[in-house]
Amino acid sequence: MSAGSTADWIQDSRQRSAFRRRLLAWYGKNQRDLPWRRTADPYAVWLSEIMLQQTRVETARGYYERFLQRFPTVTDLAVADEADVLKLWEGLGYYSRARNLHRAAQTIVERHDGDLPDSYEGLIRLPGIGPYTAAALSSILFDRPHPALDGNVMRALSRLLRVEEDPRRASVRAEMVRAGEALMPRTGTGDLNQALIELGAKVCTPRQPGCGSCPVANWCRAYNELEDPSVLPVRVPRKKRPHLQVTAGIIRRRGKVLIAQRPAGGMLAGLWEFPGGKQEPGESLVECLRREIGEELGILIDVEEEVACVDHEFTHLSITLHAFSARYRSGRVRAIGCSAFEWIDTDRLQQFAIPRADHRVLEELAVAGTSLAALINRE
Ligand code: SF4
CATH class of the missing domain: 3.90.79.10 (Nucleoside Triphosphate Pyrophosphohydrolase)
Structure with missing residues (x-):
């Protein structure tokens, strides 16, 4: 996967523990105060994850609050008219998210007594929930050990592990999932996932990563071995859009x-x-x-x-x-x-x-x- 294989430190349980401790301590002090982090309601957390799939945090915040006011429970959403759901989503884009959310709410009410499934496998069967969202929800809500690899985490991991192939390739991604699984603690997997997401969003940014203030720079192969860590992840140019x-x-x-x-x-x-x-x-x-x-x-x-x-x-x-x-x-x-x-x-x-x-x-x-x-x- 890298200039050889996965970074050595991730194979070493003491190194992994030290990495987690450092990252979680940093996250504890630096995490953003976001409305969906102040709730343990699975429906609200699920809503936030769907909104954040293609929307910036600042934009999602207002929509999230209005949506919960209008549909405070999964049952309220399940019985709503699709037209009302779409109207509330208006301006957020990617409207299939709203339609899937609505259908998933109906499935949850009809087949799961109104409770979100508590496993990765149960979550991923719902409309609109892919591998990332199933991993994020199963870890945040139910402490399941699944790494949530969104774009931010993939970028940070490609640098931490010095992955020099396109992480969009299935085989490379599979190896990164295995690395992410190795990083999962016994308990508190949701916090670790959120800390990695926050690291990618706030410090390990695409063009100018803040390596000087990075809490896990000691473990970062790109930082320690390359002149410019921002050359990773490898970017294969996309086809021009029509x-x-x-x-x-x-x-x-x-x-x-x-x-x-x-x-x-x-x-x-x-x-x-x-x-x-x-x-x-x-x-x-x-x-x-x-x-x-x-x-x-x-x-x-x-x-x-x-x-x-x-x-x-x-x-x-x-x-x-x-x-x-x-x-x-x-x-x-x-x-x-x-x-x-x-x-x-x-x-x-x-x-x-x-x-x-x-x-x-x-x-x-x-x-x-x-x-x-x-x-x-x-x-
Ligand atoms: S040291 Fe730099 S490149 Fe490495 S994880 Fe931290 S911010 Fe990213």
């Missing part, structure tokens, strides 16, 4: 605007948006929008001017979203390429969960000195 040109229609009819719900199972499933879609080769943006609206909703529209243009990034692709003002012309609206549609008064839009890119269209309209209501009420 960039798409996408259109959306702000379509009006008799003072109402048309919104469509995205199909189940795809990107942003279940969210509501201004309908449209991606430009095909050789097609103008206006032609694209007319075609997409015909395919998605079965109607003809008159496309007017472009009223907003925003860039937006997803995990696997980026888009430029061109929003056009448009007027309904003819045809019976049908949900052909969407789950549902509604003609709504503009002041009802806030009741629907809409994607971030559509929010940004509204923001851009406001910056340009107009509003959705002004667009919809024009002749």
Whole structure:
């Protein structure tokens, strides 16, 4: 795995004990005061782990508190409408997390009497819980000996152990899991996992690790053997993300605007948006929008001017979203390429969960000195 194999110190039980003592003492003094660290409620801790999967701590904090106020128990979440759950998640992104959380809550209530399973194996069977989250929850809540290897911990471990291969490779990752298992104490596994996560997040940072103040620098092979520890972990360049040109229609009819719900199972499933879609080769943006609206909703529209243009990034692709003002012309609206549609008064839009890119269209309209209501009420 490394310039040879796993660092020698991790094979030595006295070294491992000394490493743990030092790391835990540092964590005891330096851990951040976070709301989910002040609770022993498994549901709340689980919620925090799901929110933190792709969201920064500072952003997650407000959402976490609002979510618990609205759905204080797993049963409250299980019986909620998915639309309400998505609405509360609006703006956090990666909406499959919210849908999985909701489904998992229903499973917990139906099959586990409302209690989170207390083992890694039970947790990982729930929707939305992968190896990292199952390890984190089983250790924090039930003191199970599973290393929680998120990006922060993988980075710190690759340096501590001088791993000189891509840790995203399955064989390298498996060896790091074994190293992490060797580090687990008999009791207090949750604290050790959280201390490693904190080390990676606060000290062993990607570009400029704080080796001078690192509590475990003595054990760090990258620090002690390499000129620049930040060359690890090995980064194999990712493939370039595709960039798409996408259109959306702000379509009006008799003072109402048309919104469509995205199909189940795809990107942003279940969210509501201004309908449209991606430009095909050789097609103008206006032609694209007319075609997409015909395919998605079965109607003809008159496309007017472009009223907003925003860039937006997803995990696997980026888009430029061109929003056009448009007027309904003819045809019976049908949900052909969407789950549902509604003609709504503009002041009802806030009741629907809409994607971030559509929010940004509204923001851009406001910056340009107009509003959705002004667009919809024009002749
Ligand atoms: S010594 Fe530096 S590279 Fe090693 S674990 Fe600490 S911060 Fe990371």
